[in-house]
Amino acid sequence: MSKQSAPPEPAGIAPKLVELTDEVLFGDVWERPGLSPRDRSLVTVSVLAALYRGEQLGHHLGVALDNGLSVAELSEAITHLAFYAGWPNAMTAIDQLKKTADERDA
Numbered sequence: 001m002s003k004q005s006a007p008p009e010p011a012g013i014a015p016k017l018v019e020l021t022d023e024v025l026f027g028d029v030w031e032r033p034g035l036s037p038r039d040r041s042l043v044t045v046s047v048l049a050a051l052y053r054g055e056q057l058g059h060h061l062g063v064a065l066d067n068g069l070s071v072a073e074l075s076e077a078i079t080h081l082a083f084y085a086g087w088p089n090a091m092t093a094i095d096q097l098k099k100t101a102d103e104r105d106a
Helices: 015-026 037-050 054-066 071-085 087-105
Strands: none
Touching: 037 054, 037 071, 037 087, 054 071, 054 087, 071 087
């Protein structure tokens, strides 16, 4: 997995948030040995989809693909969570997955 970092946009207005994102979330939590980056991506995508956090979901779907998850595996996870997190959340997540996959194929 390549090193993740906060998007540059908030740096000017929220430098501490960017620092915490880079150093604590991506520099510590994502690097812990208890889960592989692939597993962390599956958990992250599932939670973002379940909580209807579409703004972050697209980015993390790309990270999940980079971390070894396939489009088919992500689709299966989203289908599974539809029954626990709600149909609209799953449909939105599938739309995001298709968009992400299409962008990578282009």
